[in-house]
Amino acid sequence: MDPLDKAVLASLYSSALDPSVPAYDRLKARLPLGQELYNGRVSHLVKMGLIENSDPSKLTFIGRDALKVVLVGGVFDLIHPGHIHTLKAAKAEGDVLVVVVARQLTARKIKKDRKIYHDESLRKELVASLNFVDLVLIGREGTLYDTVEYVKPNVIALGYDQAHSEKEIAENCKRRNLNVHVIRLSTPIPGSKSSKMKKELGDSIYGI
Template sequence: MELIEKIILTQIYLSGITGKSYKDNLKTKKGFTENIINSKIDELVKNKLITEDKSALTELGRSSLRVVLAGGVFDIIHPGHIHTLNAAKILGDVLVVVVATDNTAIKMKKRQPLHSKEQRQELVNSLSMVDLCLIGQEDDIFKTVNLVKPQIIALGYDQVHQEKFIIEGCKKINLDAKVARLQSPIPESSSSKIQKEYGESIHGI
């Protein structure tokens, strides 16, 4: 499959989650003229990868995209996050990242996050390897998993989620997803350490 076709399929997949126009997103990409977009979409419809009304992916189209889901707090982006997300993106075609809600972040980090969930979402969305960043759900993480329907769920080196818990949760929603434990290098600094050192340096001025 050509790269341009993969990009179109990706944008249609993402529009199904965000509700935004995939054509508007495609027009912002270099080399994507309206004629090229329409021509390729017609071709993809003919090959049964896009529905006849051009609004969504067919089952065949969706299966041709390997979607990776990763999650975390992402309060202060540091090299460990970049390594982890790059490693996650390599596993598939589309990388969707879920940031924890503020309440979940407090439970996980035992501290108030410096940035709100909306700010953390915006920050992660700005990273080049991330195709889409969503805010998670507090009551049931599998609601987001079911929305994204990834083929791979990537866990970072510092995440404590149990693989068995995730696999069993996916089975309950009839999702056949593999869990990948990313072997990213552990960074010198964690978000908590950066915050602590920054706070100490301010007080020392």
């Protein structure tokens, strides 16, 4: 498929999950694309059966199947080189990278007694500033699987040190009739961790 056509599909998919940014605006932020060219591509994809004719803001089942969506989740309190490497590796696994930032309550459970410097909105903004990330969402209330059911990714990519079990996630997804491939990403810089930064810098992190 033409890369621009795939980018149009990706923008429509992302805006369906987060309607606060229209698909054209989302795509224009990444590519120098005029409205006329965008509309022409949408019309072309409608004819191909990849976008709904009755509602050009929605993908057909065929259109959705044309995208490989990768989901990554985490707290992302302090973005560091380890995060960048992990997220880029996840993006390389598919066409669309969706990053789910943990809600404040969930983040506290994950980090336990460790301080969280930024609230969920700021953490979302931090991750969204990375131009290779297609969509950033705050995790849904409930369990991890409520978010997975909402996003319906093809791949869930776990960081090298995340506590989740690949097998357990795959089995729980299967119980919800979600066909998801779960992978574990490696890192060439295992010493790059938020917990280490916080331990060494403490509140002086704000002076950087």
